[in-house]
Amino acid sequence: MATVGMSDIKKNIRLIVGEVPYKVVEFQHVKPGKGAAFVRMKMKSFLNGKVVEKTVHAGDKFEVPEITYTTMQFLYDDGESFQFMDNDSYEQLALSYEQCDDASKWFKDGINVDIIFYKGNAISVSAPEIMELVITDTPPNFKGDTSSGSRKPATLETGAVVQVPYHVLEGDTIKVNTVDCEYLEKVK
Numbered sequence: 497m498a499t500v501g502m503s504d505i506k507k508n509i510r511l512i513v514g515e516v517p518y519k520v521v522e523f524q525h526v527k528p529g530k531g532a533a534f535v536r537m538k539m540k541s542f543l544n545g546k547v548v549e550k551t552v553h554a555g556d557k558f559e560v561p562e563i564t565y566t567t568m569q570f571l572y573d574d575g576e577s578f579q580f581m582d583n584d585s586y587e588q589l590a591l592s593y594e595q596c597d598d599a600s601k602w603f604k605d606g607i608n609v610d611i612i613f614y615k616g617n618a619i620s621v622s623a624p625e626i627m628e629l630v631i632t633d634t635p636p637n638f639k640g641d642t643s644s645g646s647r648k649p650a651t652l653e654t655g656a657v658v659q660v661p662y663h664v665l666e667g668d669t670i671k672v673n674t675v676d677c678e679y680l681e682k683v684k
Contacts (some may be wrong), residue, residue: 498560500542502552505535510542510550510561513550517542517561517614542612545597560679565610570603578621580611588620601622601656602674619632629653630669637662650679682683 500511501578509520518539527533535552542563556612567578568589578600589611593600599609602623610622634650648658650670660674660679671680 500560501557502533502535502554505537505552510563511539511558513539513558517563517619518548518557521547529530542614544594545620547683561614563615566613567608568611570605570607570609572605573603579623579634580609580621583608591618591621595619595623602627602654604629604654625673626680627672627677628669629656629672631660631664631666634664636659637665647679 498537500509505520505523507520507523511518511520515546516530518541519539521540523535523537525533525535532554534554536549537552538547538549539559540547542561543576564600566580566582571579571581571588573579577592578596580589580591581587582589591611597620599621603609607627609624611618612620612622629652631673632653635648646662648662649657651657652670652672656672656677658670658677658679660670664670664679665684669683671683672678673680
């Protein structure tokens with residue numbers, strides 16, 4: 497298995513800490529006036545989605561997890577878990593609400609998502625990075641709401657809430673970055 501050292505730490509790199517696979521979401525190389533350099537990082541667990549902080553010193557090594565992705569179609573929420581279907585074999589797979597975590601707010605019928613497998617077991621879900629969704633609820637515009645940086649909340653068809661410019665109205669279709677939960681543009 498490949499290993500990662502302090503100098504290899506970058507955003508989105510995967511590593512194993514105490515038998516748990518993580519993805520680095522934020523890092524900072526620190527070079528103090530006295531003592532050796534180190535790296536502070538925030539890591540998100542593939543198993544439960546929790547973010548933890550860790551300090552890495554020179555000489556620390558981590559194994560790289562063997563993670564595979566399989567594209568599957570979201571079918572429905574059965575009340576206890578989310579149901580997915582493999583697009584090739586048509587086999588169904590159920591994942592708990594905890595395993596789907598933040599990705600579940602982007603699920604809509606028929607959407608293709610990436611199921612993340614570690615050691616042969618499905619552990620998490622990754623929604624498409626860019627999605628086109630319809631706004632189902634947003635406050636109306638008021639005269640004078642024209643400042644360029646102003647935003648208002650908008651509820652999307654999946655239930656997710658994003659901040660949108662004032663010119664975007666209920667019923668409009670918009671492009672959204674699901675990773676950062678940000679409005680990108682209005683679809684014409």
